[in-house]
Amino acid sequence: MNFDEVYQYNFPTTIRFGAGTIKELPAYLQQNKLKAPLIVTDPNIAQLSFFRAIISDLQKHPVSVEVFHDIHKNPVKSDVYKGTDAWDQTNRDCIIGIGGGAALDVARAIVLRINHRDDLFKYDDLIGGDVYVTNDVPHFITIPTTAGTGSEVGRSAIISDDETHQKKILFSPKLLAKIVFADPALTMELPAFVTAATGMDALTHNMEAFLAKNHHPICDGIALEGISLIKDSLETAVNRPDLASRSNMLMGSMMGAIAFQKGLGVVHSLAHPLSSLLDTHHGLANAVNIPYGMRFNIEWFEDKFRRIARTLELKQETGEAVVNYLFELNSKINIPHKLKDIGVKEQHLEALADLAFADFAHPNNPKPVNREDFRRLYAEAL
Numbered sequence: 001m002n003f004d005e006v007y008q009y010n011f012p013t014t015i016r017f018g019a020g021t022i023k024e025l026p027a028y029l030q031q032n033k034l035k036a037p038l039i040v041t042d043p044n045i046a047q048l049s050f051f052r053a054i055i056s057d058l059q060k061h062p063v064s065v066e067v068f069h070d071i072h073k074n075p076v077k078s079d080v081y082k083g084t085d086a087w088d089q090t091n092r093d094c095i096i097g098i099g100g101g102a103a104l105d106v107a108r109a110i111v112l113r114i115n116h117r118d119d120l121f122k123y124d125d126l127i128g129g130d131v132y133v134t135n136d137v138p139h140f141i142t143i144p145t146t147a148g149t150g151s152e153v154g155r156s157a158i159i160s161d162d163e164t165h166q167k168k169i170l171f172s173p174k175l176l177a178k179i180v181f182a183d184p185a186l187t188m189e190l191p192a193f194v195t196a197a198t199g200m201d202a203l204t205h206n207m208e209a210f211l212a213k214n215h216h217p218i219c220d221g222i223a224l225e226g227i228s229l230i231k232d233s234l235e236t237a238v239n240r241p242d243l244a245s246r247s248n249m250l251m252g253s254m255m256g257a258i259a260f261q262k263g264l265g266v267v268h269s270l271a272h273p274l275s276s277l278l279d280t281h282h283g284l285a286n287a288v289n290i291p292y293g294m295r296f297n298i299e300w301f302e303d304k305f306r307r308i309a310r311t312l313e314l315k316q317e318t319g320e321a322v323v324n325y326l327f328e329l330n331s332k333i334n335i336p337h338k339l340k341d342i343g344v345k346e347q348h349l350e351a352l353a354d355l356a357f358a359d360f361a362h363p364n365n366p367k368p369v370n371r372e373d374f375r376r377l378y379a380e381a382l
């Protein structure tokens with residue numbers, strides 16, 4: 001590909017991909033007769049120069065801009081309610097999410113809430129709440145600024161309960177953005193640590209999706225190509241970022257999110273409790289756990305690991321070689337090998353194991369996982 005060209009994809013929604021696509025936003029709003037966006041981001045991004053440039057570009061046009069950024073690092077229900085108040089009070093006509101997974105998830109949950117005003121968690125997908133998502137939703141636009149969650153091409157939002165910190169999933173096909181402006185230039189200044197952690201989240205999505213037990217060759221193909229792009233680019237994006245590595249990571253992260261429609265697995269179930277219990281960043285939690293989770297899976301799935309090893313161009317096409325690759329990659333991008341280095345203690349293990357076993361991601365893991373497996377995997381990684 002040519003990294004200074006713009007490409008358009010209509011799968012799974014319209015994606016304008018390439019450096020500079022963000023400049024198309026004002027014209028897109030005009031073409032769609034949208035004049036009053038609610039822009040949802042996080043308090044850190046709201047201060048960054050690329051964000052200010054987007055706002056000032058919009059202000060050169062007949063557009064009324066309202067920014068909402070009062071959200072938590074791991075978003076909670078009250079963030080969504082406050083954002084909905086901002087919509088109600090300022091007469092908006094569309095929602096633009098700009099940011100990483102946190103900001104995009106809150107934006108998507110506000111999109112849902114505009115015309116669905118029962119308690120937000122009534123719509124929790126895990127209790128079948130998606131059937132209540134029956135009304136129209138506002139025009140929704142996503143602009144990713146990290147390359148990890150792929151939330152920009154997703155249909156779900158992960159929002160936690162303010163008190164219990166339990167994660168809920170709001171899901172509906174209606175929550176897919178109408179258009180994504182995927183501009184890798186916006187990720188150029190992403191700090192090395194965030195690049196590493198979010199990049200490992202993307203790699204985990206692709207690997208877990210490929211291994212997930214459902215039959216889905218479409219997702220399998222996307223996942224392997226996603227793994228290949230990330231293999232070529234993550235270390236460079238962390239240590240010597242350039243447009244090529246940033247572009248490949250942004251593409252690889254969207255591919256991961258498309259692929260994990262098929263399902264995720266044991267690594268995400270190990271990671272989720274670290275965020276809810278200890279507020280660990282989602283990507284970091286996956287990064288530390290992925291070598292252990294993958295080693296657990298090898299036993300019955302050498303064939304699939306052989307295909308992953310081939311994609312990674314490893315000398316030995318074995319599961320063990322994939323696990324070694326993951327440890328080495330973590331070293332190269334400064335991710336610790338052990339949970340104790342990210343604040344986990346022996347006394348947390350029982351609670352973590354309970355939460356991991358209750359988590360929604362592992363039923364799609366190719367090999368069944370029980371509570372004792374989770375306890376053992378945490379102890380191994382400690």
Ligand SMILES: NC(=O)c1ccc[n+]([C@@H]2O[C@H](COP(=O)([O-])OP(=O)(O)OC[C@H]3O[C@@H](n4cnc5c(N)ncnc54)[C@H](O)[C@@H]3O)[C@@H](O)[C@H]2O)c1
Pocket residue numbers: 042044045048073074075099100101102103105145146147148149150151154156157158186187188189190191194198201257282283
């Ligand atoms: N919807 C989904 O399918 C899905 C999947 C996985 C995770 N998630 C959710 O996504 C969240 C994590 O998202 P994330 O990993 O993108 O992290 P994040 O959104 O928390 O962002 C990480 C940090 O990077 C900063 N940042 C973002 N873009 C930047 C830029 N361009 N330059 C400099 N700094 C920048 C942010 O302000 C923040 O401090 C979690 O809440 C998780 O639950 C959602």
Ligand SMILES: [Fe+2]
Pocket residue numbers: 149201205268282286
């Ligand atoms: Fe993830």
